[in-house]
Amino acid sequence: MLLATGTARAAVPVFAHGVASGDPLPTGVIIWTRVTVSPDATPGSGAGAPATVGWEVARDAAFAEPVASGSVTATSDSDHTVKVDVTGLAPGGVYHYRFTALGESSPVGRTCTAPAVADSPERLRFGVVSCSNWEAGYFGAYRHLAARDDLDAIVHLGDYIYEYGRGEYGGRSGAVRPHEPAVEIVTLADYRIRHAQYKTDPDLALLHSRLPFICTWDDHESADNSWSGGSSTHDPAVSGDWRDRRAASARAYLEWMPVRANGSGEQAKIYRRLRFGTLAELSMLDLRSYRDREAEAVTGWRDIDDPARTITGKAQMEWLTAGVASAPVQWKLIGNSVMIAPLVFPPLEPATTEAFTRVMGLPQAGIPANADQWDGYTADRRTLFRTLHDQRIGDVVFLTGDIHSSWAADLPIDAANYPGGPTVGAEFVVPSVTSSSIGELIGAPPRTAAVPIEAAVTGANHHLRYVELESHGYGVLDVTTERAQMDWFYLADVENPDSAVRHGASFAVPSGGRVTPRSAPVH
Incomplete structure (x- = not known):
């Protein structure tokens, strides 16, 4: 897969659309992001190759206490959006999450169960x-x-x-x-x-x-x-x-x-x-x-x-x-x-x-x-x-x-x-x-x-x-x-x-x- 580098990549951050979470359950929550895999892979374009996206959930914002992790593939079929239903969490807890792709990390999100x-x-x-x-x-x-x-x-x-x-x-x-x-x-x-x-x-x-x-x-x-x-x-x-x-x-x-x-x-x-x-x-x-x-x-x-x-x-x-x-x-x-x-x-x-x-x-x-x-x-x-x-x-x-x-x-x-x-x-x-x-x-x-x-x-x-x-x-x-x-x-x-x-x-x-x-x- 060919990736943009240098100025072009800097002008188009991988995680330009931030992170989000939703629908908290006692032991789970949805986490979300969108990955810009290349400058031409703009939303709605249908362009861009698949990309592997890692995700992590931790008790702390520094991720010294990880509790869940995994990876998914972002494709143009879903507009390179990623939605993970994280399970196995503790009820009533505050958690932090982030994504990684193409050598970059997303902003750190905070959520709760x-x-x-x-x-x-x-x-x-x-x-x-x-x-x-x-x-x-x-x-x-x-x-x-x-x-x-x-x-x-x-x-x-x-x-x-x-x-x-x-x-x-x-x-x-x-x-x-x-x-x-x-x-x-x-x-x-x-x-x-x-x-x-x-x-x-x-x-x-x-x-x-x-x-x-x-x-x-x-x-x-x-x-x-x-x-x-x-x-x-x-x-x-x-x-x-x-x-x-x-x-x-x-x-x-x-x-x-x-x-x-x-x-x-x-x-x-x-x-x-x-x-x-x-x-x-x-x-x-x-x-x-x-x-x-x-x-x-x-x-x-x-x-x-x-x-x-x-x-x-x-x-x-x-x-x-x-x-x-x-x-x-x-x-x-x-x-x-x-x-x-x-x-x-x-x-x-x-x-x-x-x-x-x-x-x-x-x-x-x-x-x-x-x-x-x-x-x-x-x-x-x-x-x-x-x-x-x-x-x-x-x-x-x-x-x-x-x-x-x-x-x-x-x-x-x-x-x-x-x-x-x-x-x-x-x-x-x-x-x-x-x-x-x-x-x-x-x-x-x-x-x-x-x-x-x-x-x-x-x-x-x-x-x-x-x-x-x-x-x-x-x-x-x-x-x-x-x-x-x-x-x-x-x-x-x-x-x-x-x-x-x-x-x-x-x-x-x-x-x-x-x-x-x-x-x-x-x-």
Whole structure:
């Protein structure tokens, strides 16, 4: 095999896309990297010879206490990405890992395993993020999470990448930094190039190197408002067959992300559970691969309650309900890419309606729900809520992204009767890392027009305990036997790569109780 040397090799580091880990189990974790075997072997190129890649896992960053090692072959068939499911580790441990190839060593990554299934940890703490559009700003949220030393993992709830062509997203002031490739991504090569670009972001690379990620996809990993048979923006006459595009996006995602999937390509199942002792279990959902088409036309709203329509698919719903019913843990956490709390909108003036329309997919005329969320698939929500209620399953918390804003909600069986009647859990929705918020799209100065809108939304939906429509940032979920608390943190300016961050709000759900405000974040 011929290798580039000297200046050419120095200009193209072997490990230009960093390292990552994910899906921690009590005795194992995924570790990941990508190897640039030659200057022409760029992501998506299909070029480059196979290369042997060594990997090591140790107790310490100096690798004086190695615990596992091996080698794999990186080939162009997987875009020279490497994903190793390391086993035989000790529960609740902190580990360091690295890769070697072509005479170079990767950055050293840090990761950890989950507690043993019989252990009872005092607490768990997760960073929670979603909706990170490269062109819309800098990933300061990732940088601030990486600076913390108290997190067990990062939960990414989808829209890790965006599919838009250069300048097509329509952010606050145009593209802060341009997408690669320049076109809307459609082919396998396109998706590989876009994933590779995101992996070069220094803040994202730092966070990946510090903590394991637990991820699911939403729509923008393939195409906007995607469903099992297409997307609201996919035109077969322009972009080809949807199944080909969907298969390409799924393949690239599984190559470039440290996720543990069952199967491969379009058929891969990424809904899965991760156990954290007796304290919590996290069920990560896939709400794009099996859903029916969103009800779009005004005449289609009558179909929202059709029991034949699904957002989860039959098999995933059975898996979810059986899992939460039998989980031998206290807290049942559900990684949920789109909002499940019932949501109706009060009358809004036209500019505000347009902002909701652009972010949340509402028709211009206005409707009582966002049909891309669980509100558009009420039979599935009713099935899930009834299971939780009838089987008396307590301490359920949904963790949600998607809508570029922050929400805390109780989940009532009958929203119209709230606060009367039973509730079946809580939902915490985190803001976008960068993607344009509803408040920004209104175009008014910060904390002016958005404030009365937030009050109107909570006034019409009493189970919504907190709504903030403007800020970008992240959440930190802290779980103890007494309560689960979400702390929201907001960036000062996503167009500033050095943006500061502030605490925005805190809400908790006590064990067996309902969502309540807290005055300060957990320390």
